[in-house]
Amino acid sequence: MAQKWFETVAIAQRRAEKRLPRSVYGALVAGSEKGLSSKDNLASFDELGFAPHVAGLSNDRNLATTVMGQSLSMPVIISPTGVQAVHPDGEVAMARAAAARGVAMGLSSFASRSIEEVCSASEQVFFQLYWSGDRDRLLQRLDRAKAAGAKGIILTLDWSFSNGRDWGSPWIPEKIDAKAVIKLAPEVLARPAWFWSFAKTGHLPNLTTPNMALPGEPAPTFFGAYYEWMHSTLPSWSDVEWLRSQWSGPFMVKGVSRVDDAKRVVDLGATALSVSNHGGNNLDGTPAPLRSLPAVVDAVGDQIEVVLDGGVRRGSDVVKALALGANAVMIGRASLWGLAAAGQAGVENVLDILRGGIDSALMGLGKSDVKELDRTDVLAPADFFRRLG
Numbered sequence: 001m002a003q004k005w006f007e008t009v010a011i012a013q014r015r016a017e018k019r020l021p022r023s024v025y026g027a028l029v030a031g032s033e034k035g036l037s038s039k040d041n042l043a044s045f046d047e048l049g050f051a052p053h054v055a056g057l058s059n060d061r062n063l064a065t066t067v068m069g070q071s072l073s074m075p076v077i078i079s080p081t082g083v084q085a086v087h088p089d090g091e092v093a094m095a096r097a098a099a100a101r102g103v104a105m106g107l108s109s110f111a112s113r114s115i116e117e118v119c120s121a122s123e124q125v126f127f128q129l130y131w132s133g134d135r136d137r138l139l140q141r142l143d144r145a146k147a148a149g150a151k152g153i154i155l156t157l158d159w160s161f162s163n164g165r166d167w168g169s170p171w172i173p174e175k176i177d178a179k180a181v182i183k184l185a186p187e188v189l190a191r192p193a194w195f196w197s198f199a200k201t202g203h204l205p206n207l208t209t210p211n212m213a214l215p216g217e218p219a220p221t222f223f224g225a226y227y228e229w230m231h232s233t234l235p236s237w238s239d240v241e242w243l244r245s246q247w248s249g250p251f252m253v254k255g256v257s258r259v260d261d262a263k264r265v266v267d268l269g270a271t272a273l274s275v276s277n278h279g280g281n282n283l284d285g286t287p288a289p290l291r292s293l294p295a296v297v298d299a300v301g302d303q304i305e306v307v308l309d310g311g312v313r314r315g316s317d318v319v320k321a322l323a324l325g326a327n328a329v330m331i332g333r334a335s336l337w338g339l340a341a342a343g344q345a346g347v348e349n350v351l352d353i354l355r356g357g358i359d360s361a362l363m364g365l366g367k368s369d370v371k372e373l374d375r376t377d378v379l380a381p382a383d384f385f386r387r388l389g
């Protein structure tokens with residue numbers, strides 16, 4: 001694979017589009033319904049401006065911070081995403097890149113590689129759970145994550161099983177059998193470099209979810225796991241509180257938009273919450289998290305760590321989120337574009353782009369530490385913010 005450095009995440013995305021079969025690329029673009037939320041996630045960052053200084057700037061700038069008990073070299077975490085079999089090394093490549101650049105990684109329960117393998121590649125892994133199965137199954141997954149060495153849990157609660165996208169959903173096979181090979185052959189053969197990257201390993205893309213299996217069970221297929229999740233009883237707040245009580249370490253609730261929900265997440269004793277609309281893949285029309293962040297921070301920011309995810313593509317985006325009160329951001333697609341474009345090196349490249357952009361924005365704003373950022377550093381149009389709940 002040509003390992004050419006790219007200078008922005010937009011370029012990584014274009015490389016990924018060129019390299020991946022059409023359906024695989026479409027699975028990463030994702031989004032739901034009309035794409036209102038996924039578009040708003042990007043637009044919200046564009047609407048915020050900066051208020052830079054020109055002299056008296058700081059020569060030394062500290063980007064390091066701590067979230068969920070983990071020291072991070074910069075305020076960025078890899079968000080859990082489920083489709084990393086787009087690269088032969090998948091989640092293991094992602095974890096190696098995160099470790100090489102000193103950031104933590106969330107591992108999806110729909111990952112294609114086991115938590116044991118991923119925790120061997122990085123010491124800073126948070127395991128992400130959906131509310132799937134009954135309490136016994138959830139507990140067994142927690143036990144497995146603990147035994148593997150996961151440093152925290154991310155419980156993702158925002159999912160309403162919407163289906164249908166105006167631009168069409170890619171066809172994803174249950175498994176790579178003869179029917180799938182025939183159907184996907186034209187688009188795969190149009191991407192020989194991608195095909196060869198798998199062919200030389202002797203393995204086909206892994207469409208199973210090993211972390212959804214309990215000891216002794218075979219790894220379910222992606223759709224098998226999705227079926228279990230879809231048919232599970234939806235959790236009450238006391239269920240969530242119970243799950244939190246079963247994990248003694250750091251615990252994040254991901255997918256919060258509303259102030260009243262944020263307060264409940266504080267009450268149940270979580271360490272962190274992520275203001276997120278699932279990258280615009282969930283209930284379409286949910287505003288960009290950047291718009292709802294300040295109201296959540298004002299309500300609970302002194303009681304819990306607040307992370308934002310959705311739409312982060314640049315270091316300056318990270319700085320905007322921090323200026324509005326986030327402790328850190330999580331990146332989904334940006335990390336996937338890097339992985340798809342160039343594996344571990346591509347993810348490292350994305351993380352380096354973000355680091356350079358954060359540093360440059362800090363310099364322009366006259367700050368010496370990411371913790372010094374505040375709302376006076378950004379300019380927002382009058383109708384920018386949303387308070388939900």
Ligand SMILES: Cc1cc2nc3c(=O)[nH]c(=O)nc-3n(C[C@H](O)[C@H](O)[C@H](O)COP(=O)(O)O)c2cc1C
Nearest residue numbers: 028079080081082108156278279310311331332333
């Ligand atoms: C292809 C794809 C798969 C995802 N899978 C998961 C998942 O398994 N678990 C989860 O909590 N979030 C998942 N997410 C949401 C991300 O963790 C994150 O919230 C979102 O991608 C942030 O938006 P961004 O992609 O604009 O950075 C997924 C997102 C995408 C794009």
